Amino acid sequence: MKNIFIKKNQNQSSPNSKKKVNFKEVMNMDVKTLKAKFSKNFRKLNKINTPEKKRKVVAVDMGSSMIKIVEGMYYKENLTIDKYITMKTPKDAIVDGEIKKSQELFDKLHEVIKSNGIKAKYATCTNNSTLIINREISIPKVDEDEMDTVVRYEIQQYLPINLEDYILQVMILSEEEINESKKLNIRVIAYPEKIARGYYDLLIKLNLKPYALDVNYNAINKFINCIDKNNEYEYNSEDSVAFIDMGASFIDVNIYKNGNLDFTRMIKAGGNDIDEILIERNNIEINKVESFKAKNIDLEEVFEPINIYVREVVDDWIDKIEKIIQFYKNRNMGDEVKNIIIFGGSSKLKGIEEYMTNKLGINTIRKKSISKNAFNSNSDDRPIDDFINVIGSVIRL
Known part of the structure; x- marks a missing residue:
């Protein structure tokens, strides 16, 4: 190396x-x-x-x-x-x-x-x-x-x-x-x-x-x-697998196949988008935003107004991710992304694994340990x- x-x-x-x-x-x-x-x-x-x-x-x-x-x-x-x-x-x-x-x-x-x-x-x-x-x-x-x-x-x-x-x-x-x-x-x-x-x-x-x-x-x-090579219960390394780093300012979409980088793109979006909504709409102090998200945000809970706002932001992220994955598929003659592994700060939103799985139709796992x-x-x-x-x-x- x-x-x-x-x-x-x-x-x-x-x-x-x-x-x-x-x-x-x-x-x-x-x-x-x-x-x-x-x-x-x-x-x-x-x-x-x-x-x-x-x-x-x-x-x-x-x-x-x-x-x-x-x-x-x-x-x-x-x-x-x-x-x-x-x-x-x-x-x-x-x-x-x-x-x-x-x-x-x-x-x-x-x-x-x-x-x-x-x-x-x-x-x-x-x-x-x-x-x-x-x-x-x-x-x-x-x-x-x-x-x-x-x-x-x-x-x-x-x-x-x-x-x-x-x-x-x-x-x-x-x-x-x-x-x-x-x-x-x-x-x-x-x-x-x-x-x-x-x-x-x-x-x-x-x-x-x-x-x-x-x-x-x-x-x-x-x-x-x-x-991570032995974690076959999560994904098969021979398949195309997307590792998505969900950061504060950017979401990095990196697709690997056979253990090698096959495609990478950056999305100019991230956790800061949600933080701004919470600060503006709920008057949450900036130093309390992270704890508020952990306690109060649940993407599977559809009736709370704050969750609706957050879902709109996450939907925009998912739309951009979906376009990247579709571009990858077209570029690689139909090669499908079989699994998505998410990590980083915004991957901790409650319910995001299930939400992304349902929206994208691709098994999404949060890398916890x-x-x-x-x-x-x-x-x-x-x-x-x-x-x-x-x-x-x-x-x-």
Whole structure:
């Protein structure tokens, strides 16, 4: 498993000065995560990936509303998680995956890390953003030394972006022959350098050693393959299964088949939509919204006015999810999504599993816990569905 952070020059006088990414080198890396690359520490990072080395990491899932932190280690296919921590994200500190208020975020993270006795020195981050581009394209089969040029040319035909502002990774998905011409089907991820640099600088300021920058759908993919693979009672991993992260600002729809990411989309909607209704219509104080939702919202109870308002919001979410699933089906020649696994804050709405199952006609399960046999954990049997992304980011393959 390889991961990319920003390649940084330790002699730079300003954190805002930029060093161009070596796209030739990047093109030949595995796309499953984004490889941590920065000059002085690069040899040390390579040592981390060797089986002989055991390193604890602190992993951070950077959400717009909540930040989840775990401390743990992945070594010789064994995963151990020692600590689970949640903290509220300072208001507007992270917007669409990008750090906007670095000092406020640093102050809060520094306090939480210190008060919880986290000792790990190596750090990973995972997040998602509408600014991260994920595309499958077809290119002519070329020699390795021509790959970067061809990919850059082709991606510019699909996306009118300045590639100097992005870190690119490419993975070959398949090879086919069309009219006696060989083609490569590839997946391209374009990760905004500005966002990656923000996380790198934050970790350095926290006196942590940046190890990896992940994207949530990759973290979930690792979670499925390393932890969730034995949960056949929930779903068959050979089928198309949608893992839906129902967050505060975004709903991430990630479809996996045969243990691999097959399709991903983000919906600009989430728990904040319900919070706004409760604050406006019921005059609920903002710091009491979560407890109010847990006690008073039931999607199966149709006669309470507040449930009617909430159902209207959830219906809009479901309509958008249904369109994504239908698009996936059409794109994949009728391939059906057989199961939906939901997790994240908004998946805790009472009755949402049954409600989505009835609306979509697809078995929907809320991921509440993980088998004790899946990995070593000092979680005291607490539900850890909020930590799926960040647990996955600890795993390095």
